Amino acid sequence: xxxxxxxxxxxxxxxxxxxxxxxxxxxxxxxxxxxxxxxxxxxxxxxxxxxxxxxxxxxxxxxxxxxxxxxxxxxxxxxxxxxxxxxxxxxxxxxxxxxxxxxxxxxxxxxxxxxxxxxxxxxxxxxxxxxxxxxxxxxxxxxxxxxxxxxxxxxxxxxxxxxxxxxxxxxxxxxxxxxxxxxxxxxxxxxxxxxxxxxxxxxxxxxxxxxxxxxxxxxxxxxxxxxxxxxxxxxxxxxxxxxxxxxxxxxxxxxxxxxxxxxxxxxxxxxxxxxxxxxxxxxxxxxxxxxxxxxxxxxxxxxxxxxxxxxxxxxxxxxxxxxxxxxxxxxxxxxxxxxxxxxxxxxxxxxxxxxxxxxxxxxxxxxxxxxxxxxxxxxxxxxxxxxxxxxxxxxxxxxxxxxxxxxxxxxxxxxxxxxxxxxxxxxxxxxxxxxxxxxxxxxxxxxxxx
Amino acid sequence: xxxxxxxxxxxxxxxxxxxxxxxxxxxxxxxxxxxxxxxxxxxxxxxxxxxxxxxxxxxxxxxxxxxxxxxxxxxxxxxxxxxxxxxxxxxxxxxxxxxxxxxxxxxxxxxxxxxxxxxxxxxxxxxxxxxxxxxxxxxxxxxxxxxxxxxxxxxxxxxxxxxxxxxxxxxxxxxxxxxxxxxxxxxxxxxxxxxxxxxxxxxxxxxxxxxxxxxxxxxxxxxxxxxxxxxxxxxxxxxxxxxxxxxxxxxxxxxxxxxxxxxxxxxxxxxxxxxxxxxxxxxxxxxxxxxxxxxxxxxxxxxxxxxxxxxxxxxxxxxxxxxxxxxxxxxxxxxxxxxxxxxxxxxxxxxxxxxxxxxxxxxxxxxxxxxxxxxxxxxxxxxxxxxxxxxxxxxxxxxxxxxxxxxxxxxxxxxxxxxxxxxxxxxxxxxxxxxxxxxxxxxxxxxxxxxxxxxxxxxx
Numbered sequence: 001x002x003x004x005x006x007x008x009x010x011x012x013x014x015x016x017x018x019x020x021x022x023x024x025x026x027x028x029x030x031x032x033x034x035x036x037x038x039x040x041x042x043x044x045x046x047x048x049x050x051x052x053x054x055x056x057x058x059x060x061x062x063x064x065x066x067x068x069x070x071x072x073x074x075x076x077x078x079x080x081x082x083x084x085x086x087x088x089x090x091x092x093x094x095x096x097x098x099x100x101x102x103x104x105x106x107x108x109x110x111x112x113x114x115x116x117x118x119x120x121x122x123x124x125x126x127x128x129x130x131x132x133x134x135x136x137x138x139x140x141x142x143x144x145x146x147x148x149x150x151x152x153x154x155x156x157x158x159x160x161x162x163x164x165x166x167x168x169x170x171x172x173x174x175x176x177x178x179x180x181x182x183x184x185x186x187x188x189x190x191x192x193x194x195x196x197x198x199x200x201x202x203x204x205x206x207x208x209x210x211x212x213x214x215x216x217x218x219x220x221x222x223x224x225x226x227x228x229x230x231x232x233x234x235x236x237x238x239x240x241x242x243x244x245x246x247x248x249x250x251x252x253x254x255x256x257x258x259x260x261x262x263x264x265x266x267x268x269x270x271x272x273x274x275x276x277x278x279x280x281x282x283x284x285x286x287x288x289x290x291x292x293x294x295x296x297x298x299x300x301x302x303x304x305x306x307x308x309x310x311x312x313x314x315x316x317x318x319x320x321x322x323x324x325x326x327x328x329x330x331x332x333x334x335x336x337x338x339x340x341x342x343x344x345x346x347x348x349x350x351x352x353x354x355x356x357x358x359x360x361x362x363x364x365x366x367x368x369x370x371x372x373x374x375x376x377x378x379x380x381x382x383x384x385x386x387x388x389x390x391x392x393x394x395x396x397x398x399x400x401x402x403x404x405x406x407x408x409x410x411x412x413x414x415x416x417x418x419x420x421x422x423x424x425x426x427x428x429x430x431x432x433x434x435x436x437x438x439x440x441x442x443x444x445x446x447x448x449x450x
Numbered sequence: 451x452x453x454x455x456x457x458x459x460x461x462x463x464x465x466x467x468x469x470x471x472x473x474x475x476x477x478x479x480x481x482x483x484x485x486x487x488x489x490x491x492x493x494x495x496x497x498x499x500x501x502x503x504x505x506x507x508x509x510x511x512x513x514x515x516x517x518x519x520x521x522x523x524x525x526x527x528x529x530x531x532x533x534x535x536x537x538x539x540x541x542x543x544x545x546x547x548x549x550x551x552x553x554x555x556x557x558x559x560x561x562x563x564x565x566x567x568x569x570x571x572x573x574x575x576x577x578x579x580x581x582x583x584x585x586x587x588x589x590x591x592x593x594x595x596x597x598x599x600x601x602x603x604x605x606x607x608x609x610x611x612x613x614x615x616x617x618x619x620x621x622x623x624x625x626x627x628x629x630x631x632x633x634x635x636x637x638x639x640x641x642x643x644x645x646x647x648x649x650x651x652x653x654x655x656x657x658x659x660x661x662x663x664x665x666x667x668x669x670x671x672x673x674x675x676x677x678x679x680x681x682x683x684x685x686x687x688x689x690x691x692x693x694x695x696x697x698x699x700x701x702x703x704x705x706x707x708x709x710x711x712x713x714x715x716x717x718x719x720x721x722x723x724x725x726x727x728x729x730x731x732x733x734x735x736x737x738x739x740x741x742x743x744x745x746x747x748x749x750x751x752x753x754x755x756x757x758x759x760x761x762x763x764x765x766x767x768x769x770x771x772x773x774x775x776x777x778x779x780x781x782x783x784x785x786x787x788x789x790x791x792x793x794x795x796x797x798x799x800x801x802x803x804x805x806x807x808x809x810x811x812x813x814x815x816x817x818x819x820x821x822x823x824x825x826x827x828x829x830x831x832x833x834x835x836x837x838x839x840x841x842x843x844x845x846x847x848x849x850x851x852x853x854x855x856x857x858x859x860x861x862x863x864x865x866x867x868x869x870x871x872x873x874x875x876x877x878x879x880x881x882x883x884x885x886x887x888x889x890x891x892x893x894x895x896x897x898x899x900x901x902x903x904x905x906x907x908x909x910x
Contacts, residue, residue, distance in 0.1 A: 182565045182566075183565060183566060183567065183570060184564050184565050184567075185500075185564050185565070185567035185570065186564075186573060187564070189470055191472075191584040191586075193584075194581075216564075217504070217511075217561065219511065219521060222519075222521055223509065223521050223522075224509040224511065224521060248565065249563055249565045249566065250563065250564050250565045251502050251504070251511065251561040251562065251563050251564075252561055252562045252563075252564055253559075253561055254464075254465030254466040254467065254559060254560065254561060254562075254591075255466035255467075255468055255588045256466060256588065257466060257588060257590055258466075258587055258588040258636065259636065259657075260635065260636055260638075260657035260658050261587075261633070261634070261635060261636060261657065261658055262469070262585050262586060262587035262633075262634035262635070262636060263585070263586045263587065264583055264584070264585050264586075264632045264633065264634065265583070265584045265586075266475070266581070266582075266583055266584075267472075267581070267582055267583070267584045268579065268580075268581055269577065269578065269579045269580070270472060270577070270578045270580070270582065270584070271575060271576070271577050272575070272576045272577075273573070273574070273575050273576075274571070274573070274574060274576065275570070275571050275572050275573025275574050276567050276570030276571060276572075276573065277573055308573065309575065312575055328577050328578055328579050329576070329577065330574050330575075330576050331574060331575045331576070331577065332572060332573070332574050332575075333572075333573040333574055333575055335572065335573075383570075383572070383573075384570045384571055384572045385572055386572040386574075
């Protein structure tokens with residue numbers, strides 16, 4: 001029995017709006033929620049254009065996905081998956097092909113869906129379990145007849161073959177999807193032993209924090225709810241009922257006994273990650289159970305932390321090449337903002353470095369999700385903010401600003417890098433003074449006798 | 451061990467707190483300050499609103515520092531502690547645990563909530579590149595308060611919080627006292643039941659220091675609690691055994707506690723003091739059926755010395771007993787691995803060699819004369835309180851006590867029989883008399899008997 005994919009009407013509208021010129025294919029992502037009975041496709045977005053150095057524009061004109069295209073598409077998928085709240089994920093891919101290339105389409109789709117899954121799961125702090133659904137969808141659309149062929153693959157089995165699946169369009173009312181939220185205070189301490197590598201230690205530190213999150217007790221609306229019990233018992237599908245909201249509290253279990261002696265390590269460095277992050281997850285409306293809510297929030301929490309730390313680390317690494325020495329002191333982690341796409345209640349998110357603006361977010365959303373949002377619709381109030389660096393120094397150099405934006409579109413890997421380059425040339429001294437002040441403040445407190 | 455009167459309960463709070471400390475590589479004088487600072491940080495953490503108590507096997511979670519927020523609607527500050535015993539049973543599965551009628555124990559664990567921070571700040575990564583020693587350990591917190599069942603849960607939680615804070619301070623003192631450079635022993639709490647106190651007393655010991663090294667500390671404790679200095683109360687093995695904790699080794703403890711005293715007019719019971727384990731044939735996958743009875747009796751006696759804190763090593767095996775006799779020159783080397791019997795004299799020799807314990811030997815020329823040793827045995831159980839090994843008439847047994855009348859001379863012997871070959875089934879052992887009260891006719895009236903009466907060492 002194949003899977004059933006229920007796609008929202010907006011997805012249908014979007015897919016039919018995509019036109020291909022000549023023998024060019026269009027790839028893109030299908031985003032939504034996986035659940036036991038059926039999967040919901042809530043959003044779709046095409047892979048952005050890539051300004052290739054060689055001849056031809058966008059995707060390779062031969063229609064086949066070459067390695068560069070594949071890498072581009074998987075990177076796009078990763079960036080998009082970081083913009084999704086809990087409960088939502090990249091479910092699969094679509095491919096719009098002209099009829100003459102439809103023979104190669106299935107194998108291309110297969111390559112694409114496996115590569116995307118592999119790239120998205122790199123650096124993730126959790127692994128797929130027995131409970132998770134491992135089927136991913138591929139949708140092949142003929143550009144001429146508009147006929148769609150839907151198949152699914154089990155990405156856990158590298159030898160799996162395509163299974164036929166049902167694809168149907170249906171309005172999906174986002175208001176009936178329960179929302180689960182929480183704000184979590186982070187407190188990670190990572191010691192870097194003498195002969196160790198930064199990124200391995202940080203990864204280890206994040207992993208052991210993630211293990212505590214996986215073992216933590218989660219209360220829903222202040223109570224301990226059994227895994228299998230329904231979140232909203234006896235609910236009749238009543239669209240008039242307001243959006244169900246659930247607040248999760250995460251309680252960390254205490255640590256296991258360690259033995260008779262403390263562990264002493266000679267270390268060269270110490271990292272501490274502190275602050276509050278906001279987590280959000282949506283649950284499909286058909287009898288969601290407590291365990292789904294808990295899993296969705298747990299995953300969102302682990303994703304948002306690993307994503308931000310990786311972003312910052314990449315950023316700092318790039319700056320180490322420009323600047324001498326390893327950065328010390330306080331580094332702000334990117335701030336999470338939420339925005340609802342037009343014609344939908346679901347809020348997606350994005351990460352903003354302190355020197356970036358809301359306009360940058362809007363640009364990124366347009367590029368990644370092929371969607372126009374107004375700056376007013378971007379909500380940055382759900383998380384406490386850093387003190388913003390003054391805007392004046394940026395507007396004083398509009399050429400650099402627009403250049404940074406352009407670089408931004410060109411190469412997804414360097415999305416943050418270009419902004420950061422500007423950060424160090426333009427706004428170096430004020431943050432440096434702040435960091436020195438904070439460092440002195442902490443140093444003084446450490447030597448005061450209590 | 452029964453604590454206070456009826457209506458008393460024990461609330462026990464446990465959990466592991468992470469202790470993290472960065473010590474300067476070069477400046478040793480700052481190290482103690484750093485450790486103190488880390489402990490101070492932990493003390494403030496247990497005062498935070500994010501501290502949560504959870505009742506084991508239940509859906510009850512309490513925020514004691516946040517005006518007593520509870521996850522169950524029917525529990526609040528004024529709930530009586532006695533009602534918590536019912537909460538523990540209701541875990542949805544309907545599994546009713548048989549609660550120990552004597553001093554029931556309510557187990558709580560503490561947790562930390564990481565959601566709903568009171569002063570949320572923007573997420574940051576702070577990095578310091580300084581060479582340092584990173585010390586990490588998990589502090590095994592274990593606090594106990596004795597409460598009346600009608601005392602409010604709110605006030606008991608306040609007491610537990612104070613106990614938690616005090617324990618952290620005690621752990622700090624122990625850590626500072628016993629740390630060497632960057633070598634830090636884990637401070638571990640033990641609870642002791644004392645004759646001079648109605649509540650359990652909690653003492654923190656450094657895990658890396660053995661009982662011998664802590665002797666002077668124990669002397670101070672004996673003084674503080676006005677205890678005699680000839681018997682141990684504060685060794686690790688003297689620690690209070692909570693009724694709800696099963697013994698990990700699987701041996702039965704004090705099966706005689708489940709027996710009724712014999713009904714003889716004018717006879718008073720004089721019993722073994724403290725805790726012993728029942729050792730008998732076929733245990734530990736050792737088939738000693740027919741020859742090992744004296745060995746098993748000796749093992750029972752050794753288990754008594756271990757659990758009263760006089761012996762740290764494990765109860766010796768048959769081979770170790772035989773080797774000890776070879777070592778003292780009592781037996782030839784071929785003795786080890788054989789199935790040869792031993793008697794009271796050998797038991798005395800082993801106790802002396804392996805444990806440093808002296809024993810009195812009593813000789814009785816005829817079994818019928820045993821009742822005349824009533825006064826001697828009663829005195830022994832009164833002053834020494836150790837189990838007695840008796841051998842004679844091709845059999846060895848353990849005497850755990852006597853019921854003796856000074857006026858009529860009537861006597862019954864509480865016997866623990868090592869010839870039992872079955873499993874650790876208390877019901878069978880007591881019903882079939884493997885542990886039971888026997889009259890003078892139990893002994894072979896014509897055989898001669900030797901009794902080994904181990905003496906308590908005068909030590910703390």
